[in-house]
Amino acid sequence: xxxxxxxxxxxxxxxxxLINITDELRGxxxxxxxxxxxxxxxxxxxxxxxxxxxxxxxxxxxMKELYEKLVPSNRSYGHDDTWGDANGFSHxxxxxxxxxxxxxFRSSQLLTGVWQQVVAxxxxxxxxxxxxxxxxxxx
Amino acid sequence: xxxxxxxxxxxxxxxxxLINITDELRGxxxxxxxxxxxxxxxxxxxxxxxxxxxxxxxxxxxMKELYEKLVPSNRSYGHDDTWGDANGFSHxxxxxxxxxxxxxFRSSQLLTGVWQQVVAxxxxxxxxxxxxxxxxxxx
Amino acid sequence: xxxxxxxxxxxxxxxxxLINITDELRGxxxxxxxxxxxxxxxxxxxxxxxxxxxxxxxxxxxMKELYEKLVPSNRSYGHDDTWGDANGFSHxxxxxxxxxxxxxFRSSQLLTGVWQQVVAxxxxxxxxxxxxxxxxxxx
Numbered sequence: 001x002x003x004x005x006x007x008x009x010x011x012x013x014x015x016x017x018l019i020n021i022t023d024e025l026r027g028x029x030x031x032x033x034x035x036x037x038x039x040x041x042x043x044x045x046x047x048x049x050x051x052x053x054x055x056x057x058x059x060x061x062x063m064k065e066l067y068e069k070l071v072p073s074n075r076s077y078g079h080d081d082t083w084g085d086a087n088g089f090s091h092x093x094x095x096x097x098x099x100x101x102x103x104x105f106r107s108s109q110l111l112t113g114v115w116q117q118v119v120a121x122x123x124x125x126x127x128x129x130x131x132x133x134x135x136x137x138x139x
Numbered sequence: 140x141x142x143x144x145x146x147x148x149x150x151x152x153x154x155x156x157l158i159n160i161t162d163e164l165r166g167x168x169x170x171x172x173x174x175x176x177x178x179x180x181x182x183x184x185x186x187x188x189x190x191x192x193x194x195x196x197x198x199x200x201x202m203k204e205l206y207e208k209l210v211p212s213n214r215s216y217g218h219d220d221t222w223g224d225a226n227g228f229s230h231x232x233x234x235x236x237x238x239x240x241x242x243x244f245r246s247s248q249l250l251t252g253v254w255q256q257v258v259a260x261x262x263x264x265x266x267x268x269x270x271x272x273x274x275x276x277x278x
Numbered sequence: 279x280x281x282x283x284x285x286x287x288x289x290x291x292x293x294x295x296l297i298n299i300t301d302e303l304r305g306x307x308x309x310x311x312x313x314x315x316x317x318x319x320x321x322x323x324x325x326x327x328x329x330x331x332x333x334x335x336x337x338x339x340x341m342k343e344l345y346e347k348l349v350p351s352n353r354s355y356g357h358d359d360t361w362g363d364a365n366g367f368s369h370x371x372x373x374x375x376x377x378x379x380x381x382x383f384r385s386s387q388l389l390t391g392v393w394q395q396v397v398a399x400x401x402x403x404x405x406x407x408x409x410x411x412x413x414x415x416x417x
Contacts (some may be wrong), residue, residue: 001140001279003294003314007386037144038179038274040316040380045391046332053234054185057215057229065217066210066231071344078336078343088337092294095331099394100380102179102239104274106144110271113184116238133389135316135382137276137415138142165416175281177318177413192373193324199357200364205349205370206404225289241318241378243413245283250411252323276415277281 001139004032004119008132012122015073015090016064020055021132022110022117028134029105037138039103044131047090047124049097051104055117067123090123091106105138140278143171151261154212155203159194160271161249161256168244176277178242178249183270186229186263187276188236194256201212206232206262208257229262236260244277279417280309286410289401293351293368294342298333299410300388300395306412307383313405315416317381317388322409325368325402327375333395344399345371368401375399 001036005045009024021041045051070093077088082122101118106109112118120132145167151159160180167172180244181188192198209232240257243250250258259271284306288297299319308316321328331337348371355366379396382389390396398410 001142003279005314005382005389008162021239036144038276039383042380042382042389044389044394046330046394048391051234052185052238053230054218056218056221058219058221059230060228061217062231063234070209070348078330078339079334080183080336082334082336088340089335091331094341095329095341096375097235097346098237098329098376098379099390102181102241102380104144104179104272111144111181111183113187113239116183116185129376137316161397175283177415180370189374191324191377192335192369193357195357195360197358197360198369201370202368202373205374209348218335237376240376241320241380243283243320243411244317250322251377252326255313255322255324 004136006134008134010130012118012128012130014127015125017122018060018063019120020117021120022044025118026110034136034138035108036106037136039105040135041118042133043099044133047087047094048123048130049094049099050101051097051121052116052118054115055119074089087125090125093123143275145273147186147273149259151267151269153266154201154264155204156201156261158259159256164257165249168249173275173277174247175219175245176275178244179274180240180257182238186226186233187269188233188260189240190236190260191257194252194258196212200215226264229264232262234243281368282414284412286412288398288408290406290408292402292405295400296338296341297398298395299398303396303412304388307326310414313386314384315414317383318413319379320411321377325365325372326408327399328371328379329375330394330396331414332393333397351367365403368403371401388410
């Protein structure tokens with residue numbers, strides 16, 4: 001059993017940016033030479049999250065509309081009063097979606113579905129440089 | 140430390156089907172003879188998810204109503220335009236609920252609560268044959 | 279590789295109580311003397327969950343309002359008819375938020391963001407004594 005902890009750095013374009021990181025995850029797995037185990041994908045930061053969905057333009061638009069419906073950006077939140085930074089909605093969306101996914105792999109392949117891409121979700125209201133921790137445990 | 144990766148295959152009855160897989164997970168744990176570690180449960184596919192709740196008829200009905208309220212099925216989504224398959228709502232529900240759970244075990248027992256069943260959620264709009272990856276890591 | 283499974287016991291003050299457990303998790307990591315690996319945090323019980331957000335009064339209020347909006351407490355649910363215990367909303371919120379998080383660590387530090395606290399969410403409608411399983415796997 002081995003553990004490898006890698007950093008994936010992303011530049012995002014601001015509120016609502018959804019970035020497909022599946023290829024980067026596959027690259028990290030390949031480079032590790034591990035065959036069987038689990039990959040933890042962890043979004044660092046309280047206005048950032050990871051999820052998985054079929055990464056195509058129609059659904060990307062749908063996901064943005066869903067977040068807007070569940071947690072509207074056009075109102076103020078208690079958090080905005082605390083810091084005056086107007087990104088209360090960003091924090092709420094990140095907490096709801098969650099920061100971590102665990103993905104099993106076997107025969108050196110991620111066991112995700114064909115249409116099941118792993119996606120980093122920038123919820124903050126401005127472009128950010130982001131860090132995702134990718135940790136592999138296996139053999 | 141050992142890793143075991145098992146496939147659990149399910150036949151679902153279509154949109155909204157919620158299937159209690161707790162007994163199957165306990166069976167896989169028992170068969171593994173592992174005593175302490177973590178079980179990752181991963182739903183393969185972008186219109187499928189896993190969650191946990193008390194599996195009783197009232198709450199099963201409530202969960203279906205909650206998904207319908209948060210992501211209505213009686214409207215069209217951008218995703219539907221892409222493929223013409225009318226299951227945009229299925230993808231959105233799966234992304235919101237998430238594909239993976241990690242369950243600790245000790246003394247050969249899953250450390251879930253008495254009323255905390257693990258449930259596979261079919262969100263697609265037709266019956267499917269589904270695969271759940273159950274991966275154990277422990278000793 | 280080592281596995282350590284610890285129990286964290288909390289007393290909650292009832293519906294909506296959000297408790298910052300980050301210091302307790304850091305203490306368990308420190309005591310373990312493990313340097314690199316993953317920490318699974320699992321909320322035992324079907325009306326209890328874990329999430330992560332910036333733990334400050336404005337956002338704590340916002341989170342409570344978000345749960346109330348998504349799953350209102352002032353109506354009855356199918357689950358309430360089953361048991362007569364009126365906490366259907368508690369179960370639904372817990373299922374939506376999810377019971378588990380996986381947090382990577384390296385150089386003996388949790389790799390969470392500076393403002394990304396780990397929070398236990400009491401969704402039940404009365405004070406409870408709660409158990410959180412904290413499992414470390416690493417070296």
